[in-house]
Amino acid sequence: xxxxxxxxxxxxxxxxxxxxxxxxxLALVPGILCAWWFFGWGVLINxxxxxxxxxxxxxxxxxxxxxxxxxxxxxxxxxxxxxxLALALPPLAPWWLPVIGALFAIVVxxxxxxxxxxxxxxxxxxxxxxxxxxxxREMTLWNAPFGLGAERLDFGASxxxxxxxxxxxxxxxxALTAATPLAAVKTQLGMGQTLREITATPLFGAxxxxxxxxxxxxxxxxxxxxxxxxxIAWQIPVxxxxxxALLALLFHAADTDAYASPLFHLLSGATMLxxxxxxxxxxxASTTPRGRLIFGAGVGIFAYVIRTWGGYPxxxxxxxxxxxxxxxxxxxxxxxxxxxxxxxxxxxxx
Numbered sequence: 001x002x003x004x005x006x007x008x009x010x011x012x013x014x015x016x017x018x019x020x021x022x023x024x025x026l027a028l029v030p031g032i033l034c035a036w037w038f039f040g041w042g043v044l045i046n047x048x049x050x051x052x053x054x055x056x057x058x059x060x061x062x063x064x065x066x067x068x069x070x071x072x073x074x075x076x077x078x079x080x081x082x083x084x085l086a087l088a089l090p091p092l093a094p095w096w097l098p099v100i101g102a103l104f105a106i107v108v109x110x111x112x113x114x115x116x117x118x119x120x121x122x123x124x125x126x127x128x129x130x131x132x133x134x135x136x137r138e139m140t141l142w143n144a145p146f147g148l149g150a151e152r153l154d155f156g157a158s159x160x161x162x163x164x165x166x167x168x169x170x171x172x173x174x175a176l177t178a179a180t181p182l183a184a185v186k187t188q189l190g191m192g193q194t195l196r197e198i199t200a201t202p203l204f205g206a207x208x209x210x211x212x213x214x215x216x217x218x219x220x221x222x223x224x225x226x227x228x229x230x231x232i233a234w235q236i237p238v239x240x241x242x243x244x245a246l247l248a249l250l251f252h253a254a255d256t257d258a259y260a261s262p263l264f265h266l267l268s269g270a271t272m273l274x275x276x277x278x279x280x281x282x283x284x285a286s287t288t289p290r291g292r293l294i295f296g297a298g299v300g301i302f303a304y305v306i307r308t309w310g311g312y313p314x315x316x317x318x319x320x321x322x323x324x325x326x327x328x329x330x331x332x333x334x335x336x337x338x339x340x341x342x343x344x345x346x347x348x349x350x
Contacts (some may be wrong), residue, residue: 017116021076023231024277027222028083031273034218035087038145038211041158042091046098050082050089053102061111077116081105084124084278088270088317089131092141092176095162101127121324122284125317132312144178145211148202151175181209182269182313185260194257199264208267216267223276232280235289239296240275240303241266247304265304274299274316284324291327291334298323 035043058078062069085101105127113119132139146152151171153161160166167173179187181204188198198204207213226232244265251259265271270278279285279299286295299319306315 017075017077020231021080023226023229024080025076025083027225027231028087028277030218030222031215032083032087034215035091038147038215039091039143040146040153041155042093042143042153042162043087045095045158045162046086046089046091046093047083049095050086050098050102051079052082053099054078054082054085054106057103057106058111061107062115065111067115072115075116078106081110081124081127084273085127087273088124088128090139090141090143092143092161092173093138094165097131097135097138101131103127104130117283119283120327122278122281122320125278125320128317129321132317140183141173141177142180143176144203145209147210148178178203180269180313181212181264182307184209185264186307186313189258195260196257207261207263212269213267216272219272219276223272226276226280232276233289233292235292236280236285236296236299237275239293239298240279240300241271241296243297243300244271244304247301251308259308265307269307269314270316271303274303274320278316279320279323284320284327286323286327286330286334288331288334288336291330294330294334295323295327298326 032043032047055073055078059069059073062072082098082102082105085105086098089098089101105123109121109123109126110116110119143153153168153176157168160168167176184201184203185195185198189195203209205211205213208216223232223237227234227237245262248260248262248265252261260268275296279296286292299316299322302319302322303315306312306318310318312318
């Protein structure tokens with residue numbers, strides 16, 4: 001019998017990096033379309049700017065390092081980084097925000113460490129956190145979701161705002177923006193209101209924020225597609241979603257007026273995007289089966305703690321980066337025994 005290769009493994013694997021990245025981009029399409037429907041053209045403008053900047057930055061750094069440019073860009077990892085970063089940004093962000101974030105993600109968080117396979121941190125989340133800390137005002141420019149009666153910018157008006165900081169006559173920024181559900185809950189709980197009073201406003205839907213719950217649903221659909229295609233493993237999403245849901249359930253049961261329900265946390269912010277598309281990064285996450293569960297649970301715990309008691313409305317990005325630091329140690333202590341290698345007890349008997 002003839003094999004494609006002379007040495008093992010004789011049968012080539014099918015999970016090529018480029019194919020996996022194309023599958024990830026395909027799985028993101030439902031969420032992207034939902035985000036565009038509820039939050040407008042700024043979503044697509046952010047994606048285009050971030051993708052172009054990521055590709056250009058990667059090409060420039062590869063050329064400076066004397067590495068092959070075309071072959072590396074063809075793996076689409078830079079495009080995935082750009083899309084994930086853009087989806088985490090406010091739709092009303094000025095043009096330079098996704099550009100700076102993308103430059104930092106590719107040049108500093110990826111290429112300065114050696115490129116794909118050597119970066120210890122998720123590049124998209126590094127870019128996002130740098131922007132969040134450096135430009136807090138611009139990172140809060142979330143427009144109200146479609147259906148709340150707020151003004152909605154068409155494509156031309158969106159371009160004028162993103163690139164020229166100009167709004168149509170008679171329209172100001174306050175008529176466009178609204179607090180995210182997580183930010184509204186955190187701020188108003190601090191002002192002494194109860195959760196029941198806060199969620200009675202039109203900003204909230206049946207389970208979470210209006211529009212946000214649908215966005216989370218379509219990210220979930222895309223994530224299930226990745227699981228079906230075996231692009232990602234189940235442990236990290238299950239660990240992360242399970243940790244958030246369990247903590248939310250315990251605190252919500254203790255005080256329903258001060259702590260949001262598990263469904264609210266699961267369907268708000270970057271929970272679903274983080275669980276299926278960000279925390280599952282095969283380079284910066286844990287790689288062993290038990291390690292993935294621990295890694296995912298750690299991200300969920302940090303995300304919930306920061307949301308509830310920290311200084312930011314959402315903590316998914318911080319949770320991912322903190323667990324990125326712990327991934328090598330987690331893998332070391334959860335590595336599986338090599339087939340044919342004696343256990344510690346067997347070794348003691350020799």
